[in-house]
Every structure is written in C-alpha cells, then in structure tokens.
Amino acid sequence: MFYHEPELQYEVEVEEPNPYFAKMLQQAIGGVEGEMRVALQYMFQSFAVPSDKPEYRHLLMETAAEELGHIEMLATAVTKNLEGAPEHLREEARENDAVIDAMMRGGQPRQALSAGLHAMPVDSNGVPFSGNYVVASGNLAADMYANVMAESTGRLLATRLYEMTDDAGMKDMLSYLIARDTMHQNQWLAVLEALEDHVPVPASFPQEKENQEYNYTFMSTFRERHEDPEMPWTSGESFDGKSEFSFGYQPGGGMPSVEKTIEEMHNEATDR
Template sequence: MFYTDYKLQFPVRVETPSPVFARALQQAIGGVEGEIRVAMQYMFQAWGMKGPGSARYRDLLLNTAAEELGHIEMLATAVALNLEGAPLELQEEGAADAAVGSIMGGRNFRQFLSAGLGALPVDADGVPFDMSHIYASGNIAGDMYANITAEGTGRTLATRLYHMTNDAGMREMLAYLIARDTMHQNQWTAVLEELEAENPQMPVPNSFPQAEENQEFSYAFLGFTADGAEPPAGRWSEGESVDGKGTFTTRAMEPMGDVPTPPAPRPGTYPQTSQLPDQ
C-alpha cells in the first residue's frame, strides 16, 4: 500500500522553458535507464523476495522503489514546466517562437498532441516503456548486481542531461538525482558486501553445486579469433579467479561439435518441395 503527501521529494523549478530539454528528460522517465525502470525493478524484486532473513532486504527495496516513484513525479513536473509557454495552436501567430518551433520541428509531437504539454511514460524517441528491462530473478545477489548496473547507467544519463542544460533549476534537480544514484549504487554494493561476509556470493547462484558444471570451462577465458590467436590478456586471463575458487586460464576455442543436421521439415508446415525428403 502506498501513500502520498502531495509534495515533491525535491524542489523542481525551470527558469527558461525548453521543449527540446523536455524531450531529453523523457529518457530519464521512460528510457531503459530511467526512473520507471528502477521503480518497477525494485518493487518486483521486493515482492518476489523469499527466504529467512530477507525481510530487511525487501524493506530496503520497497523504500527505494517508493523514492524512485517520487523521482518520476519530479521529472514529469520538470517536463511540464519546460513545455510551459508553448502555443496551444501550431498555426497561431508566434509559431516561429523557439518553443513551438521545437515541437513543429519534431522534437516530441506527442507531448503536445497526446499529453497537452505534459510528460508521457515514454523515452526521448517516444517509445513507450514496456517493462522488458525489469530484472527480478528472485536471486538476491543477481538482483543486486542488476541494480548496480541500473543505477550506473541511470547516473550516466543524469550527468549527460546535466551538461545538456544551463538552466539553474534543472541543474539543481539533476544534481540531487545524481547524488541519489551515488547512494543507490553504494547501498546495493553494501548488500553484496554484507552477504559476502556470510559466505561467498560468486558464482551466482551460489546454491548450485559447481561440481555439476563442466569445470574444464569454469575459469577459462576463450578466444574466438579466426586465426586462433591468443585472446587479450588481463586480470581475467591469469591468476586466481575473483571468487577464489579457481585459476584463470586462456585458450583458443576450437569447435567441439559436428556440423548441425536439422531434422527434415514436416509436410504439414508447408516448406518448398525441394526441402522435403525424397518420397
């Protein structure tokens, strides 16, 4: 159950409205790096969290998910404020104004046509967020790694938006969001650190017995160059593995299987006659 106090999490102000920047802000709302993504990801991870001792991690996820809903509200408010002042009719005098010119130039027609100069659950190209980038595996370590990635890409996006604008109000809001991304990267890493203190977390899932995997390839870095040259060397190719359970090696990969022989097509699937076996 969720509650609201009708107030923004952080002040949102725009000194110089810009429909161009309003479109850019849509990426932070409905883009794959955006706030809808992380809000839904943390909620579904929390709702699917099981096992003894998981309650506080579930609470952590839900609190952060609620925060991310507030970020969506902030950004939607910022979009509306950046669209403020654009003419309601594209043909009226003043259509040469920079604001409506941006709309007429295709910056984001739907913010005008579909939302009445408001935000939409879409990215900067107008593509609706379809939930396909929600990662909630039910494995706490796997989910935490996914969350660190989500916050890393989100912070990268926010810093790019920060440098796209000189508007003091927008920079103030983005500086706050960037700081929260910093915290969230740290808190998800802290969960992994806490779990690691109890027992090793890698490889994920650590509940699967490694004796049942093909251990010849567990820590081998494989090269797939056509000439069979050695693949690039680095920390990943020699020495103790990061999980401390093996030693990295390097080898050029050679095919171990035969040329695949697909089964014959069934007549009822209507291939061409040349595909059918001899009758």
C-alpha cells in the first residue's frame, strides 16, 4: 500500500522565478540521472527480493517512496519557476548569453501547451522518461552497484544545478537533495559490504566453468606490444581475493566466417 500526505518532504521556495532554470530542473525529474529513474529502480528491485531477506526489501521500498517525494519537490520547483517569471529574466539571458538565448527561443513549448506551465515526465531537452533507464536485474549485488552509480550521477547533477543558480530557495532545496544522495550512496555501499562473497557477480555461477586462462587477465588492445604497466589491475591480488591479476593480449581467433546464408533473410551476394 501507499499513502500520501499533502505536505512536501522538504520546503521548496523560489525567490526569483526563472523559466530557464525550470527547464534545467526537468533533468532531475525525467532525465537518466533523475528521481523518476531511482524511484522506479528501487521499487522494481524491491519486488524481486526474496521473502527471506525482508530487510533489503524494506530498505529499497522505503528509499523508493522517499524518491517519489523528491519528484514532488522538483515538480513544485518547476512550477514556481515557470509561473509568473518576469520577462526581464528572459531578456537578460538573451542579451548575456547567445547559447541561453537559443535555448530560450527553442525551448519546450509543450511545457506550456501540454502542461500549463507545470512539470512533465521529461528531461531538460523534452525527451520523455524511459523505463530503459531502470536497472532491476533480480541480483541484489548487481542492483546495489547500479544504485551506487545512479546516486553518484544524481548527486553530480544536483551539484551542477546548485552551481547554476543564485536563488537562495533553490540552493536550499538542492542542498537537501545532495545530502540525501550522500546518504543513499553510503547505504547501498553498506549493503554491498554486508553481502558475503558477492564478487564476481553473479557469485552463484561456478567459476571453474569459465576460461581460467583469461578470467583475471587485463587484456591490452594496443597493436604494439609493451611491458606490463604494473598497475593495481594488471598485477597483484585480484579485488575478490580469488586469484592474481596478470597482463596480456587478445588471443586471436581466426577470420570470421559465415557458413550459410538464411534464404528468408535475402542476404545473398551476387557476383557480376
């Protein structure tokens, strides 16, 4: 079940409405680094957690619900930046920056035409949110690594947005979101720390079935041969502690050949 309280998770205030910044905030809603992505990612990951690991299901679902609150905050910020934005801000942007001028003139008319000056499930270029952004593999370790990446790029986006505005209200909201990204990165890393023997992912596959000659070899693709650079990933103990890193080259496998053309595909080549 889900319940909704008509109160924002954190205060959202805009001192100087700015339609250009509203457009930038859309990336934090519907972009690949945005809150829609992590909310759905954690939710679908939680659906796959087995019943004997309820603590992970609860953690994922609690965080997914929190991210839904972040979407509401950002949508509120978009509306407040769009409604009643003074025309002088547009004129100043056009006068001071040709790139911003072009973006303002060729912005997102759908934000007015389809949403009445409110937020939409799109990124800053107006591209609709895609479910393909969501990573929910069913493997808890793989999902945790994906979550660390999602929170890392989300925090990076939020810090960039923070630097793009001088509005005290927007900086305050973004400061909160940046702080939550810090927590979420740490909690997913804590889960990985709690998981036993999960590398390489999936740990359930018997490693004796993989090619033992190449499973811990850094493979150089340079044409010219050179010495082992003796970096942490080319020599010494492997990260999982199960072998030693080595340095080598692609083994080579002969010329590619296709034995038979499938007639229904009409791929035949005809000589003159």
